[in-house]
Amino acid sequence: MPEMKDCRGLTVTMSGPDALAAHEELTNAYLGFKVNTGDCLKKALSVDAEAPMHQAMAGYIFLLMALKPMVSRANAASEKATELAEQRGNAREKLHAAALAKWCVGDITGAADRLEALLIEWPKDILAIKLAHYLHFYKGDVVEHRDSLARVMPAWSLGMPGYSAVLGMRAFGLEEAGHYEEAERIGRRAVDLDPEDTWAIHSVAHVLEMQGRHQEGIEWIDRNADEWDGKIHSFANHVWWHKALYHLELGQYEEVLSLYDKRFYSELSDDGLDIANASSMLMRLRLHGIDVSDRFEHLADVIIKNKLEEALLPFNDLHYSLALAGASKPEAKLLSERICKEDRKTHWGAVYRDVGAPLSQGLVAYGNGDFRGAIEALNPIRYSWSRIGGSHAQRDIFQQVLIDAAMKAEDWALANSLLAERTALRPNSHETHRRAEQVASAL
Numbered sequence: 030m031p032e033m034k035d036c037r038g039l040t041v042t043m044s045g046p047d048a049l050a051a052h053e054e055l056t057n058a059y060l061g062f063k064v065n066t067g068d069c070l071k072k073a074l075s076v077d078a079e080a081p082m083h084q085a086m087a088g089y090i091f092l093l094m095a096l097k098p099m100v101s102r103a104n105a106a107s108e109k110a111t112e113l114a115e116q117r118g119n120a121r122e123k124l125h126a127a128a129l130a131k132w133c134v135g136d137i138t139g140a141a142d143r144l145e146a147l148l149i150e151w152p153k154d155i156l157a158i159k160l161a162h163y164l165h166f167y168k169g170d171v172v173e174h175r176d177s178l179a180r181v182m183p184a185w186s187l188g189m190p191g192y193s194a195v196l197g198m199r200a201f202g203l204e205e206a207g208h209y210e211e212a213e214r215i216g217r218r219a220v221d222l223d224p225e226d227t228w229a230i231h232s233v234a235h236v237l238e239m240q241g242r243h244q245e246g247i248e249w250i251d252r253n254a255d256e257w258d259g260k261i262h263s264f265a266n267h268v269w270w271h272k273a274l275y276h277l278e279l280g281q282y283e284e285v286l287s288l289y290d291k292r293f294y295s296e297l298s299d300d301g302l303d304i305a306n307a308s309s310m311l312m313r314l315r316l317h318g319i320d321v322s323d324r325f326e327h328l329a330d331v332i333i334k335n336k337l338e339e340a341l342l343p344f345n346d347l348h349y350s351l352a353l354a355g356a357s358k359p360e361a362k363l364l365s366e367r368i369c370k371e372d373r374k375t376h377w378g379a380v381y382r383d384v385g386a387p388l389s390q391g392l393v394a395y396g397n398g399d400f401r402g403a404i405e406a407l408n409p410i411r412y413s414w415s416r417i418g419g420s421h422a423q424r425d426i427f428q429q430v431l432i433d434a435a436m437k438a439e440d441w442a443l444a445n446s447l448l449a450e451r452t453a454l455r456p457n458s459h460e461t462h463r464r465a466e467q468v469a470s471a472l
């Protein structure tokens with residue numbers, strides 16, 4: 030099979046120019062969260078199903094969907110990618126096949142290690158950059174997340190295809206590691222270069238969230254929405270979720286509920302990130318005193334019907350726990366028991382056991398009104414829940430639940446100290462100040 034160069038000068042093993050064009054189109058669709066990513070994958074496979082990278086891409090995309098029915102398809106694509114890479118692939122393609130095979134058996138550390146090894150040799154492999162970025166995010170390791178991009182940046186420059194996407198990822202890694210000024214500067218540069226780059230828009234949105242710049246955040250999301258809305262798949266919903274977070278902090282609850290209903294959650298969706306967005310927003314609203322019982326009920330029904338046995342991402346499962354606890358469903362305990370029985374000898378297996386088990390038990394206790402039980406389960410692991418992955422902004426809901434449990438249990442000293450910690454991190458949060466005043470008067 031012929032070898033040829035892609036648009037970044039990387040050698041790929043493909044049948045001809047049509048296969049290469051389909052590969053480039055698919056890579057761009059994946060990088061940009063485009064709604065036509067699935068169609069691009071089908072096209073790439075129909076043009077050349079024997080290209081190692083097409084099978085590897087298929088496996089990666091099936092895993093990224095984080096849906097149970099996709100697992101067997103990812104495994105099949107991984108076997109095919111490994112076979113093809115061994116037969117005809119180059120060293121870079123063999124590393125992709127090896128990373129995918131590790132990911133398929135739940136060894137995401139092994140998968141990330143192979144992608145990082147690949148990037149030392151081929152730092153222009155934007156697919157490997159993006160996949161490693163995703164894996165570091167769900168491993169919850171902010172240093173690896175930040176430094177992964179730092180290592181490849183010297184190989185990139187203005188004018189290279191995908192440069193703005195790399196800047197957007199660099200910005201997000203910096204933001205999660207707390208380098209807000211640099212993150213914002215680089216993220217805004219990425220959006221200037223590509224106004225449709227929702228990951229870069231999202232990176233800046235995180236900076237604005239962490240710095241409590243709520244009104245600016247609303248304007249930031251709206252400013253670019255015409256450029257990307259309608260072209261992006263379900264990740265767009267998460268960007269709208271961020272806008273709802275700003276409104277929430279400003280006490281604009283009608284806007285939050287409108288975004289929930291119209292922009293970031295549809296009852297028809299069983300996408301894990303959609304449900305996580307919905308679950309954590311409903312719990313936030315309840316903590317602000319807003320009655321969201323009906324929406325919690327609908328969300329819990331979706332989870333009970335489709336998600337109790339999923340066990341693909343601890344992050345998603347813990348958000349399902351949160352929703353079931355919010356709806357006071359007995360299935361919250363069932364899900365927690367399943368998480369507690371987790372015995373896989375994998376990265377995720379360890380995360381489920383060490384963090385998922387107590388976190389889900391704490392949420393069950395909270396949902397049942399056993400606030401002391403919630404504190405006992407949640408407080409000892411609050412510095413470990415980054416291991417379930419996700420961002421600081423997302424995991425913040427677990428901290429808020431713990432604070433609420435401490436207040437409802439009238440453990441004012443604990444509530445006071447947790448609120449002091451939160452105020453130091455988020456000095457512009459009105460809700461934190463409101464709670465701190467309540468605790469101060471109780472003390």
Ligand SMILES: [Fe+2]
Pocket residue numbers: 231235267271420422
């Ligand atoms: Fe986010």
